[in-house]
Each structure stands twice: as structure tokens, then as C-alpha cells.
Amino acid sequence: MIVEQSNLKSLQDNINKPAIISKDEIEQFIGIVILMSCVKLPSTRMYWSKHVGQSEVYETMTCNRFEVIKKNLHFNNNDKFKPRGADGHDKLFKIRTLLDQVRERLLLxxxxxxxxxxxxxxxxxxxxxxxxxxxxxxxxxxxxxxxxxxxxxxxxxxxxxxxxxxxxxxxxxxxxxxxxxxxxxxxxxxxxxxxxxxxxxxxxxxxxxxxxxxxxxxxxxxxxxxxxxxxxxxxxxxxxxxxxxxxxxxxxxxxxxxxxxxxxxxxxxxxxxxxxxxxxxxxxxxxxxxxxxxxxxxxxxxxxxxxxxxxxxxxDLLDSMLGYYRIHLRSRQWYKRIFFHMVDMSLVNACLLWRRIKENDEYMPLFAFKLRHMRNICVRQERF
Incomplete structure (x- = not known):
């Protein structure tokens, strides 16, 4: 869903220069922002710096490609949007499909x-x-x-x-x-x-x-x-x-x-x-x-x-866990803040489920869980 809508958004913006984003790149983008929530630097571009950059970031994706994906990240077709006052108008239209999919998984x-x-x-x-x-x-x-x-x-x-x-x-x-x-x-x-x-x-x-x-x-x-x-x-x-x-x-x-x-x-x-x-x-x-x-x-x-x-x-406990390593990637598009919150909340839920299943095993802090999940996405070496 994210891949199709992001590619459609890039075509709507500039039909002569489509982004052509793949599923693997979306996963790597999410893995990078997870790392950014754990290892904080003053600006996004510093993660590609020769001096303080993170190898998991610059070895996975170039900075320019990261910004292209961030710019075109989209979750619904703008052509189907119904304006205010029309029947079926939804204030959360741009993020609605993602919210519905997350809820479907939580209800299971x-x-x-x-x-x-x-x-x-x-x-x-x-x-x-x-x-x-x-x-x-x-x-x-x-x-x-x-x-x-x-x-x-x-x-x-x-x-x-x-x-x-x-x-x-x-x-x-x-x-x-x-x-x-x-x-x-x-x-x-x-x-x-x-x-x-x-x-x-x-x-x-x-x-x-x-x-x-x-x-x-x-x-x-x-x-x-x-x-x-x-x-x-x-x-x-x-x-x-x-x-x-x-x-x-x-x-x-x-x-x-x-x-x-x-x-x-x-x-x-x-x-x-x-x-x-x-x-x-x-x-x-x-x-x-x-x-x-x-x-x-x-x-x-x-x-x-x-x-x-x-x-x-x-x-309140959920809020405190979200606040430890919240994704702070800035964007002018309002719905991307909700998307990053869904990523954070899903990771906290996954960590709590992991602890519930592995109750008698070694305890894993949220920081270690997020880094391990990031490496599983970006480097594809660690497996749970």
C-alpha cells in the first residue's frame, strides 16, 4: 500500500521524474528512522557524515535517496479525496488506510x-x-x-x-x-x-x-x-x-x-x-x-x-515508553507525524508481545529491541 501510493504521489508531482520506490527501500527507510530515534544527532544529514555518521545508515541508503522517499511518502490517493462539506469527507483521509490496517492487526x-x-x-x-x-x-x-x-x-x-x-x-x-x-x-x-x-x-x-x-x-x-x-x-x-x-x-x-x-x-x-x-x-x-x-x-x-x-x-505507561525513543524526523506534511507515531507504537507493542512470549528468557530492553529490529530490516543479519 505505501509503495503504490508513494509512487503514485511522485507521478502526480512530476510525471517526467518518477521516484520508483521499492518495497525494500520503504523497509530500509523505516529501519533508518528507527535508528535515528535511538541514536540522536543534531540534524538528519549528520547520519551520513564521515565523522559522526552511522554505518548502518550510509551503508544502507544514500542521503539523497532517503530524502526522496521521505518527500514522496504517501498513504492514500489524493484524487479520491472529498473536500470539506461533501458527503464522506474525512479529516484523516491521507492516513486513513494505514490507520485501518494497524487497527486490524491490533484487534487480533x-x-x-x-x-x-x-x-x-x-x-x-x-x-x-x-x-x-x-x-x-x-x-x-x-x-x-x-x-x-x-x-x-x-x-x-x-x-x-x-x-x-x-x-x-x-x-x-x-x-x-x-x-x-x-x-x-x-x-x-x-x-x-x-x-x-x-x-x-x-x-x-x-x-x-x-x-x-x-x-x-x-x-x-x-x-x-x-x-x-x-x-x-x-x-x-x-x-x-x-x-x-x-x-x-x-x-x-x-x-x-x-x-x-x-x-x-x-x-x-x-x-x-x-x-x-x-x-x-x-x-x-x-x-x-x-x-x-x-x-x-x-x-x-x-x-x-x-x-x-x-x-x-x-x-501512561505506553506514553512513557513512547517518549524514551520517539521518532523526531521533521516534516511539513501533518500526516507523517501520525505515521511515525504508528511506527513507534507498533514497536512498543511488539516489544511487549516479545516479553510476554519470552517471559522466562533473558529480559530485552526497548532500546535493544528497536536496534535489533532495525538491523533485521537494514542489514538483514539478525533474526529473532
């Missing part, structure tokens, strides 16, 4: 029992309508990617947010709202009535969503804002603070035949948890430091908080 992998839904930012400063600004994130500018992840950080599914066109939901699900529909879309690929559990934060959570997931055969848990919870009458933070750290209140209600548990727990601040399968019991204890008394003490903790903390961090 068996899922963990505990899953989490969260957002991540694909950092970029390219000019495009789907780019968003979020000052609270480490990367202030980028594309919002909504991810269904396991506890290990494996990405089982994803959905790049593209504004109004992303406000879709499965045919058998109600329209719960923009943020809640994200969970119903990603959860639609999870096997039903198989004891799968999904965690998410308060941006996604609501009683209506919990009821729908439970009736669909999925158990859910998440932090929640009290605004979408009708008649909750939970104590305010000031009242819980008077009782001290570890104080909590739990209320249950049956909504449309589904029993929901709402727990408010005070630690440094109030945390509200809503779940269809876990509440405050059995309670546990956590070690906390009290500044005024200058000593450690144990405070009571509800079970919902413990389960949430244990299984919610999959997407």
Missing part, C-alpha cells in the same frame, strides 16, 4: 482482563485542523489519540480524535455524549460477558455509561465528577477533611436494574469513584506521611481506589 491480539481507556497526545506543531492545544499536558500541542490499553501498556485499539466526525457510537449503543461515546466505541471490540473490566477517568465516566457497559457484559470503574450523578448528596470536601485522612462515604443505587456504587474518599483531597462491580469493601490500608506530626501512619483505603490505581496506568 487477545486482550488482558483489565483494560483502561485514556487519551494521549501525539506531539506536533504542524498546521492542521485536528491539532489541539492542552496546556496541562507535557506536550502542549498535538493530535489527541484515544487509546484502549492493557496494564502492561499494550495498545489494543485507538481512535485519533478528528472533531465532529469522531462523535460516533456503535449501532447498538445510545448516544451518551462526545466523551462517553469514546468508551462505547473502543469497548465495542472487547469480547462481551467474558469478565473483562475497563477503567477510565472522570472525563469519560457517567452513570448512564456504567449501566450501558454492564448490560453489554463489561464491568467498569472510574473516577467521576458529581455533576452527572443525580441526587448523589455526597459530603463536601470540608466535611470529610474534618474526619481526617482515610475517611470515606459510600452510597449505592439501582439504576435501570444495575447496582452502582459511589464512593467518596479523602486523602490529600476528595476522590470520587463510581463502579458497577466494586465498592469500598474490602477496605485496605495505605502508608501516608503526616507533616504536622512528622511521622508515617496508615489510613483506610476503599477497594475501588486500590483496583483503579492498580489497573488504570496502562496508557
Amino acid at each position: 491480539v487477545p486482550k488482558d482482563e483489565y483494560l483502561s481507556v485514556d487519551e494521549q497526545i501525539i506531539p506536533t506543531k504542524c498546521r492542521h485542523e485536528i491539532k489541539q492545544s492542552n496546556p496541562a499536558k507535557p506536550h502542549k500541542w498535538g493530535y489527541k489519540n484515544l487509546v484502549l490499553s492493557g496494564v502492561s501498556g499494550f495498545s489494543y485499539d485507538f481512535d485519533i480524535f478528528a472533531g465532529d466526525q469522531s462523535n460516533s457510537y456503535p449501532s447498538d449503543a445510545p448516544d451518551l455524549g462526545v466523551s462517553f461515546n469514546v468508551v462505547t466505541r473502543l469497548a465495542s471490540t472487547v469480547p462481551k460477558h467474558k469478565n473483562y473490566k475497563i477503567c477510565f477517568d472522570n472525563w469519560f465516566n457517567s452513570p448512564k455509561l456504567q449501566v450501558y457497559l454492564f448490560k453489554s457484559g463489561l464491568l467498569s470503574l472510574g473516577t467521576v465528577r458529581l455533576n452527572p450523578v443525580p441526587n448523589s448528596n455526597m459530603p463536601v470536601e470540608k466535611d470529610l477533611k474534618k474526619k481526617g485522612r482515610g475517611s470515606m462515604t459510600e452510597k449505592t443505587a439501582i439504576i435501570d436494574g444495575v447496582k452502582l456504587s459511589l464512593v467518596s474518599w479523602y486523602d490529600n483531597k476528595v476522590v470520587n469513584m463510581l463502579s458497577a462491580y466494586v465498592g469500598s469493601e474490602p477496605k485496605t490500608t495505605k502508608r501516608r506521611y503526616f507533616r504536622r506530626e512528622k511521622q508515617f501512619k496508615y489510613v483506610t483505603s476503599p477497594q475501588a481506589v486500590d483496583v483503579y490505581n492498580q489497573h488504570m496506568g496502562g496508557v
Whole structure:
């Protein structure tokens, strides 16, 4: 797919000088950018330098050829693009075929029992309508990617947010709202009535969503804002603070035949948890430091908080692994930033699968895994 579309793009740009890119060259190009993510130099051309260049790079491909492939790298036929306002317009058209193929492969992998839904930012400063600004994130500018992840950080599914066109939901699900529909879309690929559990934060959570997931055969848990919870009458933070750290209140209600548990727990601040399968019991204890008394003490903790903390961090773990050796190859084409993110994410997923299969063998860090994969592509000597 990439080979055909890249060659077509070069013909559309200059019919008298086609690039004629082969499959092997595309693979070698990907191998080179993987190496560039691990061994960072100030500029791309330095990898072909006589003094600081990398032999795996200049022995594989010339710099001019590398830049020709980078320029013509393409993933869809521009002649089929439908302009804004026309039926079938897709803001992600230029990268859609690649995204669909990556998702097809991810959906073949068996899922963990505990899953989490969260957002991540694909950092970029390219000019495009789907780019968003979020000052609270480490990367202030980028594309919002909504991810269904396991506890290990494996990405089982994803959905790049593209504004109004992303406000879709499965045919058998109600329209719960923009943020809640994200969970119903990603959860639609999870096997039903198989004891799968999904965690998410308060941006996604609501009683209506919990009821729908439970009736669909999925158990859910998440932090929640009290605004979408009708008649909750939970104590305010000031009242819980008077009782001290570890104080909590739990209320249950049956909504449309589904029993929901709402727990408010005070630690440094109030945390509200809503779940269809876990509440405050059995309670546990956590070690906390009290500044005024200058000593450690144990405070009571509800079970919902413990389960949430244990299984919610999959997407954050994925982000941290992506951030170690992210591909930073610059380009004016906005969709190439997403392509490089897909390469990074696929390598992280492959590394996590490798660790799962070779659990009893020697541990392989992500850096070594990426270099070994690069040599397998470029040099074609190392095999897994």
C-alpha cells in the first residue's frame, strides 16, 4: 500500500521524474528512522557524515535517496479525496488506510482482563485542523489519540480524535455524549460477558455509561465528577477533611436494574469513584506521611481506589515508553507525524508481545529491541 501510493504521489508531482520506490527501500527507510530515534544527532544529514555518521545508515541508503522517499511518502490517493462539506469527507483521509490496517492487526491480539481507556497526545506543531492545544499536558500541542490499553501498556485499539466526525457510537449503543461515546466505541471490540473490566477517568465516566457497559457484559470503574450523578448528596470536601485522612462515604443505587456504587474518599483531597462491580469493601490500608506530626501512619483505603490505581496506568505507561525513543524526523506534511507515531507504537507493542512470549528468557530492553529490529530490516543479519 505505501509503495503504490508513494509512487503514485511522485507521478502526480512530476510525471517526467518518477521516484520508483521499492518495497525494500520503504523497509530500509523505516529501519533508518528507527535508528535515528535511538541514536540522536543534531540534524538528519549528520547520519551520513564521515565523522559522526552511522554505518548502518550510509551503508544502507544514500542521503539523497532517503530524502526522496521521505518527500514522496504517501498513504492514500489524493484524487479520491472529498473536500470539506461533501458527503464522506474525512479529516484523516491521507492516513486513513494505514490507520485501518494497524487497527486490524491490533484487534487480533487477545486482550488482558483489565483494560483502561485514556487519551494521549501525539506531539506536533504542524498546521492542521485536528491539532489541539492542552496546556496541562507535557506536550502542549498535538493530535489527541484515544487509546484502549492493557496494564502492561499494550495498545489494543485507538481512535485519533478528528472533531465532529469522531462523535460516533456503535449501532447498538445510545448516544451518551462526545466523551462517553469514546468508551462505547473502543469497548465495542472487547469480547462481551467474558469478565473483562475497563477503567477510565472522570472525563469519560457517567452513570448512564456504567449501566450501558454492564448490560453489554463489561464491568467498569472510574473516577467521576458529581455533576452527572443525580441526587448523589455526597459530603463536601470540608466535611470529610474534618474526619481526617482515610475517611470515606459510600452510597449505592439501582439504576435501570444495575447496582452502582459511589464512593467518596479523602486523602490529600476528595476522590470520587463510581463502579458497577466494586465498592469500598474490602477496605485496605495505605502508608501516608503526616507533616504536622512528622511521622508515617496508615489510613483506610476503599477497594475501588486500590483496583483503579492498580489497573488504570496502562496508557501512561505506553506514553512513557513512547517518549524514551520517539521518532523526531521533521516534516511539513501533518500526516507523517501520525505515521511515525504508528511506527513507534507498533514497536512498543511488539516489544511487549516479545516479553510476554519470552517471559522466562533473558529480559530485552526497548532500546535493544528497536536496534535489533532495525538491523533485521537494514542489514538483514539478525533474526529473532
